[in-house]
Amino acid sequence: MSESLQEWFSENPTDDNIVIRDYLTNLISLDDAASRLVQSLQEKITSSRNANNALSAVLEVIADIAAEFPRTHEALVPLLGRLKSHSSPTDFDRVFIYTLDERWLRYGTSAELRSEELAHPIDDWTNLNRFAALAHKEGVQDLSRFARDTLDMAWRRDGWRVEWGATGLSDDIIALEGHAPAAAQWVIICGQRLYHESSQIEQKWAGWTHDLSWIVEQEGLNESTRLLCRQALQEMQQIAK
Numbered sequence: 001m002s003e004s005l006q007e008w009f010s011e012n013p014t015d016d017n018i019v020i021r022d023y024l025t026n027l028i029s030l031d032d033a034a035s036r037l038v039q040s041l042q043e044k045i046t047s048s049r050n051a052n053n054a055l056s057a058v059l060e061v062i063a064d065i066a067a068e069f070p071r072t073h074e075a076l077v078p079l080l081g082r083l084k085s086h087s088s089p090t091d092f093d094r095v096f097i098y099t100l101d102e103r104w105l106r107y108g109t110s111a112e113l114r115s116e117e118l119a120h121p122i123d124d125w126t127n128l129n130r131f132a133a134l135a136h137k138e139g140v141q142d143l144s145r146f147a148r149d150t151l152d153m154a155w156r157r158d159g160w161r162v163e164w165g166a167t168g169l170s171d172d173i174i175a176l177e178g179h180a181p182a183a184a185q186w187v188i189i190c191g192q193r194l195y196h197e198s199s200q201i202e203q204k205w206a207g208w209t210h211d212l213s214w215i216v217e218q219e220g221l222n223e224s225t226r227l228l229c230r231q232a233l234q235e236m237q238q239i240a241k
Contacts (some may be wrong), residue, residue, distance in 0.1 A: 005069055016040055016058055020065070023079065024072050034082035041087075055087060059099045066131035067103070067124040073131045080140045093141055100146055103128055122178045129182035130189065137190035144198040147186040151201070154183035155208045155215065176215070177225045184232040187239075191232075195239050209236045
């Protein structure tokens, strides 16, 4: 994991990455960054005749940066919107979904969140969900499926088989605390929109709220996780009124 944004880009110095770096460090505007990236994509498409590969490379970089540097999210989401507006919407949606799918498969299990191969897996997973929630809120793309999967994974009382009060921390407690901050991002950022726009999420809302109300009262829970979950619980209860 890179210590800074500049270090990340110094390790990945492609032409497109330099454009993204200059935009994120306020050296060029959103309009300039989008224009240069779109021109670069068009040139690559012309030479290789594979639009998806060219777009995928850019979206992979954006997702990687979002996972490591949450302070870039508010700048990256508008850039996503500009790229989509200059691409085939169908192609963009398909490639972006695939980009996120890869990461949901990688992080979206309790075992992977505890993997020593990932330097800061819980932070990365939380950041990815925050980034996706912001993209959904701003209407870049319907990402409610990812919200549903994360919420369903995190807040299931019967899914963790937690032995609260046992000596030490069970794998299930660690897993729950790994997933809870990621799930909270969706509720806090765009819970209202998710609840009213997704019938599948609305149907699960009462169950999630019930299980989360149980989770926040458990003595074995890390206090920072408890506070974040309590904030999400209050949002969920308010939304369902």
